[in-house]
Amino acid sequence: MPVFNDEERAEVGTLYKQVGQEAAKERGLEIFSQKLPAFIAAFKKLPGPMTVFCWRGGMRSKTAATVLDLMGIHATRLYGGIRAYRHWVVEQLEKITFKPGLLVLNGYTGAGKTLLLERLAKAGYPVIDLEKMAGHRGSIFGQIGLEPSKQKKFESLLLEQLLIYQDAPFVFMEGESKRIGKVTMPDFLYNKKENGQQIFIDIPIGERIKNILDDYQPWDNPELFMEAFDRIKKRIHVPVAKQIEDDLINERYESATRLLLIYYYDPRYEYGMKQYNEKQKHVIHADNNEDAFQKLLAFVQELSPQLIEMTKQ
Structure with a gap:
């Protein structure tokens, strides 16, 4: 006004x-x-x-x-x-000492990590949703249908959450890369995330595809998905890239998504997994989103004081 x-x-x-x-x-x-x-x-x-x-x-x-x-x-x-x-x-981001340990949700693309964070937040658990603050899902297609934040807005939203959860024993967040869309995670938080307890969510590829299509709804912006794919297709084996392109043109989104997961996203994720030591990892094998949520709750409720202390290191 x-x-x-x-x-x-x-x-x-x-x-x-x-x-x-x-x-x-x-x-x-x-x-x-x-x-x-x-x-x-x-x-x-x-x-x-x-x-x-x-x-x-x-x-x-x-x-x-x-x-x-x-x-x-x-x-x-x-x-x-x-x-x-x-x-x-x-000034606050430069001097803040964020005490809570981090429980970091990881998993193949489409494993429902954002859905889990939303449900954890509704259940009263401390959650920092970096993708929501960034206005970006963290993938090459991540900005479609969203309004990406600029760094200043992202940092303001992030600081607000850091101050709210300063005294929590631990906080949930997703295993994001340092850059999320147009914004960059502060070094102190990225380093703390890398050293936190890594929880890997493993659900069947069919469930992952369903999660992706429900979230992205590519049929609403087909031209934007084609533009985004053009930026990565040179990194995919030519016959597969041609099949994905043909699927996108003909709106066979389930097939295109499956191929993108198998030949692009999953190999990149598997490479990134290797950086964590076994003590940091906890794998949750689940049949679907609901099963993953219940098993995650069970794991959190069984957390020992020693594990919580470890996440603070």
């Missing part, structure tokens, strides 16, 4: 530079006064707590908060504005 549009902001800024602060204040008040009825009405429609802010935390947010207060609408003001908030986020 901007107090000024771009033209008005430029006008007030020019007055401030060429005439002085007082003239800029008077013109700003004149512009804002005309908008007051609509401004107040818009705020009255908002539920719950609210905060007003500027880029630098100047006159506009102070004026807005004062006017709202006079109308009986309580609003906090972000002192220093978004710029100061951004400095605070960067």
Whole structure:
């Protein structure tokens, strides 16, 4: 809800530079006064707590908060504005010591790791969903149907979760690579993830294909899936790549997904698995998503204090 549009902001800024602060204040008040009825009405429609802010935390947010207060609408003001908030986020991420151990969900593509995180969160377990914060599923097709976050937004969302779970004994997260779409995981969290307890979810390939199709729904954006495939097809054996391309063109998505898993994603995952020592690993073999969830809960409930302590190292 901007107090000024771009033209008005430029006008007030020019007055401030060429005439002085007082003239800029008077013109700003004149512009804002005309908008007051609509401004107040818009705020009255908002539920719950609210905060007003500027880029630098100047006159506009102070004026807005004062006017709202006079109308009986309580609003906090972000002192220093978004710029100061951004400095605070960067400072906190640089110095934070995240104590909880990490229980890291791994598994072949389509193993339902995101579904498990969502169910764990609903069950009250501490969860940090990096893909949700990044607006990206972490694969070459991961941005389709989503709005990828920029680094600043990602770091703000991440810091909020880190502070919430600072005193938890452990936190669940997915075994992401350091880069997720357009954003990068902080070094301290990536290193802690690499040294955490790795839980590998193993479900049949048919269930994995179903999970992928339910999540991605490629029939809604066929051209985007073809564009994404074009970026990786040179890494796949030519006859197989040609078959996948033909399947995508003819909307045989189950077949295309199966081939992508067998000849592209699964080999890459198997290579990545080798970096973890056996003490870090716990494999859950399950028939489907529900079975995986129940077995994961059973494993968590059996965690010994020694295992929790190990995840903190």
